[in-house]
Amino acid sequence: MTECLLCDVELLTKPSWKTLLALDDEMVLCRECLSEFKLSNQQIENPTLKKVTSLYEYNDAMRDYLHQYKFLQDIALAKVFKYELHNVLKSKTNIIPIPMHPNRKVKRTFSHVEELLKCARISYSDVLEKKDDETMGKKSKIERLALAPLFRLKPEVVIKNESYMLIDDIYTTGTTLRHAAALLIEAGAREVEAVTLIRARLND
Amino acid sequence: MVIDFAVQSFLTGRLWLREHIPFNSNIIDAHIATGNIKVIPGIKKEKSFLYKTIFQCNRCQNNTPSRFTVFDCAKCEGPCVYCRHCLKMGRVSYCTTLIAWNGPEPAFPKSHLLAWEGKLTPLQQIASHELFESTIRNRPHLIHAVCGAGKTEILFKPIYKMLLKGKRVCIAAPRVDVILELEPRLRVAFPTTKIAALYGGAIVENELSQLILATTHQLYRFQEAFDVIFVDEADAFPYTADETLRRAVKKAAKENAPIHSVTATPSKKLLYQMRREGSVSTINRRFHGYSLPVPRYESLWNYSAKIKKKKLPMKLIKWTEQRLIKEEPFLIFFHNIILMEEAEPLFKTLDRRIKSVHASNENRKEFVQKLRDKEIPGLLTTTILERGITIPNVQVAVVGAEHGIFTSGALVQIGGRVGRSSVYPSGDFVLFHHGISHAMDDAKREILRLNKGGASL
Numbered sequence: 127m128t129e130c131l132l133c134d135v136e137l138l139t140k141p142s143w144k145t146l147l148a149l150d151d152e153m154v155l156c157r158e159c160l161s162e163f164k165l166s167n168q169q170i171e172n173p174t175l176k177k178v179t180s181l182y183e184y185n186d187a188m189r190d191y192l193h194q195y196k197f198l199q200d201i202a203l204a205k206v207f208k209y210e211l212h213n214v215l216k217s218k219t220n221i222i223p224i225p226m227h228p229n230r231k232v233k234r235t236f237s238h239v240e241e242l243l244k245c246a247r248i249s250y251s252d253v254l255e256k257k258d259d260e261t262m263g264k265k266s267k268i269e270r271l272a273l274a275p276l277f278r279l280k281p282e283v284v285i286k287n288e289s290y291m292l293i294d295d296i297y298t299t300g301t302t303l304r305h306a307a308a309l310l311i312e313a314g315a316r317e318v319e320a321v322t323l324i325r326a327r328l329n330d
Numbered sequence: 331m332v333i334d335f336a337v338q339s340f341l342t343g344r345l346w347l348r349e350h351i352p353f354n355s356n357i358i359d360a361h362i363a364t365g366n367i368k369v370i371p372g373i374k375k376e377k378s379f380l381y382k383t384i385f386q387c388n389r390c391q392n393n394t395p396s397r398f399t400v401f402d403c404a405k406c407e408g409p410c411v412y413c414r415h416c417l418k419m420g421r422v423s424y425c426t427t428l429i430a431w432n433g434p435e436p437a438f439p440k441s442h443l444l445a446w447e448g449k450l451t452p453l454q455q456i457a458s459h460e461l462f463e464s465t466i467r468n469r470p471h472l473i474h475a476v477c478g479a480g481k482t483e484i485l486f487k488p489i490y491k492m493l494l495k496g497k498r499v500c501i502a503a504p505r506v507d508v509i510l511e512l513e514p515r516l517r518v519a520f521p522t523t524k525i526a527a528l529y530g531g532a533i534v535e536n537e538l539s540q541l542i543l544a545t546t547h548q549l550y551r552f553q554e555a556f557d558v559i560f561v562d563e564a565d566a567f568p569y570t571a572d573e574t575l576r577r578a579v580k581k582a583a584k585e586n587a588p589i590h591s592v593t594a595t596p597s598k599k600l601l602y603q604m605r606r607e608g609s610v611s612t613i614n615r616r617f618h619g620y621s622l623p624v625p626r627y628e629s630l631w632n633y634s635a636k637i638k639k640k641k642l643p644m645k646l647i648k649w650t651e652q653r654l655i656k657e658e659p660f661l662i663f664f665h666n667i668i669l670m671e672e673a674e675p676l677f678k679t680l681d682r683r684i685k686s687v688h689a690s691n692e693n694r695k696e697f698v699q700k701l702r703d704k705e706i707p708g709l710l711t712t713t714i715l716e717r718g719i720t721i722p723n724v725q726v727a728v729v730g731a732e733h734g735i736f737t738s739g740a741l742v743q744i745g746g747r748v749g750r751s752s753v754y755p756s757g758d759f760v761l762f763h764h765g766i767s768h769a770m771d772d773a774k775r776e777i778l779r780l781n782k783g784g785a786s787l
Contacts, residue, residue: 129396199421202399202414235405235423 130156131202132191154205162187166325172300174307176289176317180297180325181210188324192295196238204241207323211246214321215291221248222310224294224302225277227256239295242323250293253283254306276305285313297322333366333433339538341367341431343498343555343582345389347420348427352536358429366433372422373398373411387413389422390550391577415574416550418530430553438498438540439523444490446483446519451619454484457611462488465558465588470608472564472600473592476780477717477746480617481592482512485560486519493523493540497557500542502549502579504569506530508562508718509543510695516543546575552582559583563717564591564600565739594717594746595739614780620755621781623748625741625774630762633729634669642676646729646762650680653708653725658757659701660708660725661715663744665733670710673729677710686710716743723754731761731770738772745777 128137135156139145164183171177182188195203215221223239231237243250254277279285290310292303297320307318337353340346348369351358361367374386386393392415403410405425412423422428450458457473464471465488475481485501492499501516503509506529513527526539528548544552546561546569559579561569569575583589588608591600604610616622633643653660662677664670667688677684683706687694694714700706702721709715713735726748728736736744741761748757761770 194417198417199412200399200414200417201401201412231404233405235403235410235425236401237404 128153130154130159131206132156132159132194151209159187163191164188168325170297170300172304174304174311174318175292175300176319178297178300178303178320178322179214180322181207181214182324184296184324184326192324196234196295199234199236201236201241204238204245207242208245208247211242211321211323212248215243215246215248215293218291220286220288220290221250222253222290222292222306223250224292224306225252225254225256227258230256239293242295243293253280253285254278254309255280275309276302277309279309279313285310285315287314287316290315290318292318292320294320294322296324296326298326332360332364334361335436336536337361337367338431338433338436340536341429342436342538343431343552345370345428345430345551345553347372347389347422348429350420351429352534361433362429364433366431368430368432370428370430371424372426372428373413373424375411375424385411385413387415387422388428389413389419390416390574391581392416392574419550436538438493438496438538440494440496441522442490442493442520443522444486444519445521446486448483450483450487451480451615451617453613453615454480454617457613458484458487460609460611461485461590462491464590464609465492468586468588470588470604471590472596472604472608472610473590473613474596474601474610475592475594475613476616476622477594477743478616478618478622478750479594479613481562481594482515483617485592488558489541489560490520492558493520498540498542498555500544500549500552500556500559500582501562502544502546502559502582503562503718504546504566504575505563505714505718506545507694507714508566509545511718511720512543512562516541546579549575549578549582552578554584555582557584557587558590559587560590560592562592564593565595565597566593566717570597595742597739614783616750616755618752618755620749620752622777623745623756623759624777624781625745625770626758626760627766627770628760628762629764630729631764633762633764637669637673637676640672640676642673643762646727647680649727649760650677650708654681657704657707658723658725659704659706659721660727661701661721661747662708662710663716663726663728663736664710664712665730665735667712669730670712674710677708681707684708684710687715688712689714713740713744715747716740717746719747720750721747722751723757724748724750725758727758727760727762729762730764732763732765732767734767734769736767736769738769738776741769741773742776745773 131154137153164185166180166183168180194200226237292306303320310318334357370388374388376384378384385398392413397415398411400411410424412421461471489499509527509529523541524539525541526535528544630643630645636643670686674686685697685706687697701709724747745759748759749755
């Protein structure tokens with residue numbers, strides 16, 4: 127007996143050989159909760175980032191999801207989008223999650239981007255380091271654009287002349303991703319793409 | 331040994347997440363060092379059959395394996411586990427700590443004022459007396475009184491007498507609406523007593539309150555706090571369905587403190603249990619002495635298909651129009667939100683001010699007040715308003731009364747909204763149906779039985 131991770135409604139699954147052999151997709155959400163999320167498919171291009179793909183739009187359901195996942199620290203929710211992320215990333219290589227500052231990671235007890243990837247069974251290399259523990263969410267657009275470099279490479283990391291894929295939870299102004307992409311290109315990457323779970327709409 | 335009285339006031343009887351405590355960490359550490367604060371791990375681990383690990387959350391008492399998630403924790407650098415059951419109150423994991431007061435108990439005031447000036451009916455008086463007798467004997471008691479019998483007033487005297495002894499009292503209810511309805515009445519009745527109302531979203535006061543009104547969920551955050559607990563509407567969802575809530579009430583009571591139940595529709599199980607372990611007071615007359623309104627059946631064939639086609643059934647239009655002409659406030663109950671929301675625009679063509687409410691509706695409190703003030707002629711609602719609310723002269727219809735969600739208890743409660751005031755002791759209680767269910771007949775039979783004087787079950 128399993129329950130929906132968001133609304134605790136009991137999930138009715140018919141027993142079958144497929145589920146028994148773990149060939150079928152494991153249900154984690156009920157239909158109602160799942161239908162609240164809106165697919166985005168939005169792709170943006172700019173000089174430093176070759177392509178940014180976002181899977182979902184930011185709506186009320188997504189806001190509640192992020193709140194429960196990141197602020198109430200409900201790690202079980204990392205599973206919710208595992209198939210979607212897996213399908214987008216399964217053929218990609220050189221996957222790099224946007225890191226958290228170590229202090230913040232200890233405070234949250236987990237890194238939300240890495241947990242998403244772990245649940246999606248995508249292997250990644252953790253080569254970036256966050257320089258200070260300020261968050262993007264609290265800054266205005268102008269402040270975000272004028273920031274000093276946010277990341278640095280971990281010691282002894284070699285970036286090859288290949289394509290790299292950055293992963294983050296949410297794309298708002300793109301500052302975070304651009305900082306990381308610029309750093310990778312400077313270190314020798316041929317091109318940098320990005321996938322984010324959510325694409326936010328800016329009000330200002 | 332120095333005791334910070336603010337800390338003592340805040341923590342007495344409480345079980346709080348250390349990270350969420352509104353005091354400086356140094357102060358808490360000092361109290362832990364002197365033994366005045368007890369530290370409890372968030373999750374209890376136990377080995378059971380075949381060395382399987384069983385978890386129990388020390389705050390909400392949840393021990394269902396599927397309600398725990400094991401994860402790789404960056405804080406304690408190893409495998410850790412957290413409870414998903416009470417997540418919304420702040421996450422409890424194996425590496426978080428809960429703290430509770432372990433020092434000397436603060437003394438509660440022994441002078442109080444009971445400002446309620448109404449008079450109890452003889453039946454209420456007997457029940458009130460029996461309830462107090464049970465309280466001082468530490469025996470659980472059930473007040474089984476029909477809707478509109480004046481259950482809250484029965485509690486006043488026993489609460490007052492306990493407060494005078496310097497005891498700490500709690501009234502708990504599974505639904506926030508009940509707490510919101512009780513709060514102003516109790517503040518008027520006990521004007522000099524420190525009262526706190528606790529529910530999701532309420533502001534946590536740091537003061538030491540002697541009389542606490544709380545949703546049963548909030549009792550997760552209490553431990554050995556109360557000398558007596560009254561559980562109002564003890565048969566309401568989710569109290570009967572969620573065992574952790576019943577454990578929470580038990581945990582919040584001091585050792586041997588009695589846990590009383592108050593309801594109009596006790597389950598057979600509760601009745602049996604109370605007859606065996608405690609005592610029961612029954613009142614089958616409303617305080618104004620008039621009978622309970624008996625439900626009227628009215629067929630409404632294929633109502634859901636009609637509403638889906640954006641047409642209101644004629645009978646429903648007629649009923650609503652009559653209420654509008656007579657200016658009687660009304661409640662129309664629906665079995666599901668989707669159908670209700672489809673019907674709402676159709677009702678709005680009759681009167682634009684008609685509104686709908688459901689569980690996740692934040693304006694619920696405001697709309698009910700507007701209905702009382704006659705700013706809104708009527709409300710469409712789910713079973714969320716089935717109990718705890720009083721609106722003078724309200725008329726009630728149930729659409730789809732044959733539906734499984736309307737158990738006989740629910741129908742008795744819904745009917746109990748009608749004719750509560752002595753000025754308007756009766757009113758229309760109509761069950762629109764697509765076929766008559768057993769629950770409808772059971773409810774009607776129960777109401778007729780109570781009206782006859784409550785002869786044997």
